[in-house]
Amino acid sequence: MNLLLTLTLTAPLLLILSGLYRKRWSAPIAAVPALLTAALIPADHVIALDWFLLGAQLGTDELSAWMLPASALLWAGAGLHHAWRSGSPAQAAPFRLFFLLAMTGNLLLVLAQDVMTFYVGYSIMGLSAYGLVHDRPSSSAPPAASTYLRWTIAGELLLFSGLVSLAYQAGSTGFSTLAIGQADTITVLLLLAGLGIKIGLPGLHAWMPWTYAAGQAAGSAVFSGAMVNAGLIGLLRFLPLQQPGHAEVGQLLLAWGLLGAFYGVLFGLLQRTPRAILAYSSVSQMSSMAAMLGFALIEPELAPAIIAAITVYAVHHGLSKGALFLAQDDYRAGARPRLSFAILVLLSLMLAGAPYTSGAIAKTLIKTPLTDEYAWIGSVLLFASTATTLLMLRFLFAVRASRRQQTPAPLASGAGVAIVLLVCAHLAAYTMYPLPTLSLHAIWPVILALLLGFAFMRLPAATRAQNQPEPPMGDLPTLMARWLIRRRWIVWLHSTLAAEHETEPGKHHEG
Amino acid sequence: MTLSNSLPALIVASSLLPGLIIFFLREGSHRLRSVLNMFGAILKLVLVAALTWGVFQDDFFETRWQLAPGLELVLHADALSVLFVNLSTLLWLVTTVYAIGYLEHSPHRSRFFGFFSLCVSATVGLALAGNMFTFVLFYELLTLSTYPLVAHKGTPEAVRGARIYLAYTLSGGLVLMLGAIWLQALVGPLEFVEGGLLSQLPDELHGQLTWIFLLLIIGLGVKAALVPLHGWLPQAMVAPAPVSALLHAVAVVKAGAFGIVRVVYDVYGIEFASDLGLLMPLGIAAAVTIVYGSIRALSQDNLKKRLAYSTVSQVSYIALGTAIFGPLGTIGGVAHLVHQGVMKITLFFAAGNYAETLGVHQVSEMNGIGRRMPLTTLAFTVGALGMIGIPPVAGFVSKWYLGSGALEAGVAHWVLPVLIASSALNAAYFLPILQRAxxxxxxxSWPQENIPARRFETHASLFLPPLVTAALALLFGLFAGAYWSPVEWAGLIAEREYLR
Known part of the structure; x- marks a missing residue:
């Protein structure tokens, strides 16, 4: 057991150190021990390593028993797609190096059972992922990567301050003691801001569309699935969800999340790049989950049910979002276009929460704990589902428009992996919620959205404004940063302080 | 003569004697000089290992000579001195290997290595100093033995940098001496004792003690590069790379920081210093230095200058940790004494390798240097990430303890923002370098390619030392919980400072 656990965390590093990362198959192989761990190790196996860091605890608990399989599947699947699709082994070697490093960090934080180990994994993952964004020497990669890095560093510093205070107030770094300790409001807000950047809460999301649209599809798949869930794991572990006295922060998070559920859709609809649209969909979906976390802070006694629901939602969302990136890559490259488009439609329906899909289960589960007083949240989330359907419709149109007219088609690896992820998402959801209790009423938001979309298509072309310039990725924060960067005092400050005097192309996409 | 009263003296002598012999060697006797250097460095390592084991078991080590009535030369080993002695001994060995490779074909090597050994002897001497008089003596010796090293290249620029260095450090030394004499006049010969002794003095002397503290800290602050006494440090980067490495990581800057730790803990005692209200001003001076150094580092294109301003900033973490009342802050500050040492020496080794191999001195010339010199750049990356405080490199652990210590002492509302600002600034001036590289x-083409890439990217004696120190920086962070880690040892120090 412990050997398998050790191997899970060291396999990617061993592949790097031995130089085997230059082989394209190293990417999926590195995730195999993680898959085995997920399958074989029971849900409460924790080992203490006193000599590692400041005394680390590693292993599985209820949360990681859900998150580890999802993460492992995403890394393995993305790695597989990368191995099939990447060009010459030498050219793609740097990508694999950072892929394996980020994988190590991600698996470490999933298996971490204490604050410091979590932060170490989180930080390794966040920083290594820079190499996934800055992959191709294209014009869009460096500014996207810089944007990503600035936000990531900011997020990690906020999280650091939050975690230091949290651990100090709890008197220990182990997760088991955190639940009892009392955290003050500033600590909770620091944690919320730090982790909010990773899950893309509105206002903190500006890096997300840039990042998802740059680099290889395999990178975007792990970003949107495994890494975004890392932020959620952090929130589930560190927010004082089962303690009374945090209702104000809860209300803030509830409002912030519900706003984000629509904000993401609204700005996503204005985008034309398929991957950016998916990023905005993530903003919307993660915000819905954050809203429910806010509700848990308001009603601590309901927290266990909410945590369980969010866990299933996150697994469903991570797997299907990752699969969307991989299948879209196939379609764009012209690999089995009909099959991959059919899968994209299916995945879009899942995200929209169509009946009998994992999405429907996740959405039902998340609404179950709502009390009468807060029943309105359920209605809001129902509208959010309609909005999501519209956004996915927009995505499918954008995908069709983005297809490259080229043959011969490479192997449809993305679609293949996507099918596996899709099936797994359903398996996960159905273990939580047996089939017969599902009803068809989840169809209404979907039908409403389809009608709206159809009506929109019938509008005269001029009113549809297809040719208007789209807002930049990262929308309001990006625009604000661009506005700021033109202010005289900022320019002065920049020229006085900045070490990098050369202007990089697109350096100031945002601050 | 037993080991317990001779070991401290032997440790100082193990670098002093080879150094004195080296002065008289002919320039051409390369092999004999290297053998002497390495013999001294390795012998010292063995002796220090024995000393460490003894102090860990709470054994007593002390060498005493009566020079005149009231003037005793005392070398005494306690947990704090052992930490610093270990750091300087280990890094001296690595730097000696590096310096032998670095100076392979340059003139005046006997002079260089002679003063180099003197410099290390002085550092170890002041680490082991058991009273104020001994400390000041070695402190001044350090100033004098480092001057020829900074001026070594003999260029007008080097001579100018060395003069500025001398002017600053001699004035600082004078102020320190003044404070030490005043203190001795007040309380007689003063030994360093864990927990301090001054708290037993009557209340009416407290005013004078505050002024003495100010003098001592100003004297030490010059070497520790506290703002506004830091002006010499960026100028001194004209020195050869191994000298800069030693200067920034072990010898001069560290001597100042170590002195501050000594004065606060073992002369005044942390609780007494806190009662006198001396910790807050020290903490503020450290915080200002931390932020100021980082802001200045942002705009330096010269790599060594950027690293120099980074030192200004990072060394003050030690003073900050000292000023935070409580064992956690102490652990953070004292552990950073070692952590900053291994990280910064790595960065200076790497900078030396770039300059020596490719003629690269400016950050703006470093584009793509990671592909040409991957091992050196890997070491540089570890050092830089550690400086920012990114786990699992050692700097992160210092920051964690400083943050926890600030919470413990109830000063988190200003210490945490300083730590965060410093990390953000460090990221702003280190990450663009890594991105370029x-x-x-x-x-x-490179500015001046001196050493062509063959099997390795440069000479083995140049690229191995930074790899070793980078590995240490990584291990000290990864295994911070292991019994041999600097953090654990700092825990031992904190325990003895607060409980005795």
Whole structure:
């Protein structure tokens, strides 16, 4: 057991150190021990390593028993797609190096059972992922990567301050003691801001569309699935969800999340790049989950049910979002276009929460704990589902428009992996919620959205404004940063302080 | 003569004697000089290992000579001195290997290595100093033995840098001496004792003690590069790379920081210093230095200058940790004494390798250097990430303890923002370097390629030392919980400072 656990965390590093990362198959192989761990190790196996860091605890608990399989599947699947699709082994070697490093960090934080180990994994993952964004020497990669890095560093510093205070107030770094300790409001807000950047809460999301649209599809798949869930794991572990006295922060998070559920859709609809649209969909979906976390802070006694629901939602969302990136890559490259488009439609329906899909289960589960007083949240989330359907419709149109007219088609690896992820998402959801209790009423938001979309298509072309310039990725924060960067005092400050005097192309996409 | 009363003296002598012999060697006797150097360095390591084991078991080590009535030369080993002695001994060995490779064909090597050994002897001497008089003596010796090293290249620029260095450090030394004499006049010969002794003095002397503290801290602050006494440090980067490495990581700057730790803990005692209200001003001076150094580092294109301003900032973490009342802050500050040492020496070794191998001195010339010199750049990356405080490199652990210590002492509302600002600034001046080195395409040719790439990217004696120190920086962070880690040892120090 412990050997398998050790191997899970060291396999990617061993592949790097031995130089085997230059082989394209190293990417999926590195995730195999993680898959085995997920399958074989029971849900409460924790080992203490006193000599590692400041005394680390590693292993599985209820949360990681859900998150580890999802993460492992995403890394393995993305790695597989990368191995099939990447060009010459030498050219793609740097990508694999950072892929394996980020994988190590991600698996470490999933298996971490204490604050410091979590932060170490989180930080390794966040920083290594820079190499996934800055992959191709294209014009869009460096500014996207810089944007990503600035936000990531900011997020990690906020999280650091939050975690230091949290651990100090709890008197220990182990997760088991955190639940009892009392955290003050500033600590909770620091944690919320730090982790909010990773899950893309509105206002903190500006890096997300840039990042998802740059680099290889395999990178975007792990970003949107495994890494975004890392932020959620952090929130589930560190927010004082089962303690009374945090209702104000809860209300803030509830409002912030519900706003984000629509904000993401609204700005996503204005985008034309398929991957950016998916990023905005993530903003919307993660915000819905954050809203429910806010509700848990308001009603601590309901927290266990909410945590369980969010866990299933996150697994469903991570797997299907990752699969969307991989299948879209196939379609764009012209690999089995009909099959991959059919899968994209299916995945879009899942995200929209169509009946009998994992999405429907996740959405039902998340609404179950709502009390009468807060029943309105359920209605809001129902509208959010309609909005999501519209956004996915927009995505499918954008995908069709983005297809490259080229043959011969490479192997449809993305679609293949996507099918596996899709099936797994359903398996996960159905273990939580047996089939017969599902009803068809989840169809209404979907039908409403389809009608709206159809009506929109019938509008005269001029009113549809297809040719208007789209807002930049990262929308309001990006625009604000661009506005700021033109202010005289900022320019002065920049020229006085900045070490990098050369202007990089697109350096100031945002601050 | 037993080991318990001779070991401290032997440790100082193990670098002093080879150094004195080296002065008289002919320039051409390369092999004999290297053998002497390495013999001294390794012998010292063995002796220090014995000393460490003894102090860990709470054994007593002390060498005493009566020079005149009331003037005793005392070398005494306690947990704090052992930490610093270990750091300087280990890094001296690595730096000696590096310096032998670095100076292979340059003139005046006997002079260089002679003063180099003197410099290390002085550092170890002041680490082991058991009273104020001994400390000041070695402190001044350090100033004098480092001057020829800074001026070593003999260029007008080097001579100018060395003069500025001498002017600053001699004045600082004078102020320190003044404070020490005043203190001795007040209370007689003063030994360093864990927990301090001054708290037993009558209340009416407290005013004078505050002024003495100010004098001592100003004297030490010059070497520790506290703002506004830091002006010499960026000028001294004209020194050869091994000297800069030693200067920034072990010898001069560290001597100042170590002195501050000594004065606060073992002369005044942390609780007494806190009662006198001396910790807050020290903490503020450290915080200002931390932020100021980082802001200045942002705009330096010269790599060594950027690293120098980074030192200004990072060394004050030690003073900050000292000023935070409580064992956690102490652990953070004292552990950073070692952590900053291994990280910064790595960065200076790497900078030396770039300059020596490719003639690269400016950050703006570093595009794509990671592909040409991957091992050196890997070491540089570890050092830089550690400086920012990114786990699992050692700097992160210092920051964690400083943050926890600030919470413990109830000063988190200003210490945490300083730590965060410093990390953000460190990221702002280190990450662009890493981005250039790894992700940008290289220019068509390097400024001055001296050592062509054959099997390795440069000479083995140049690229191995930074790899070793980078590995240490990584291990000290990864295994911070192991019994041999600097953090654990700092825990031992904190325990003895607060409980005795």
């Amino acid at each position: 790894w992700f940008r395409p290289a220019a068509s």
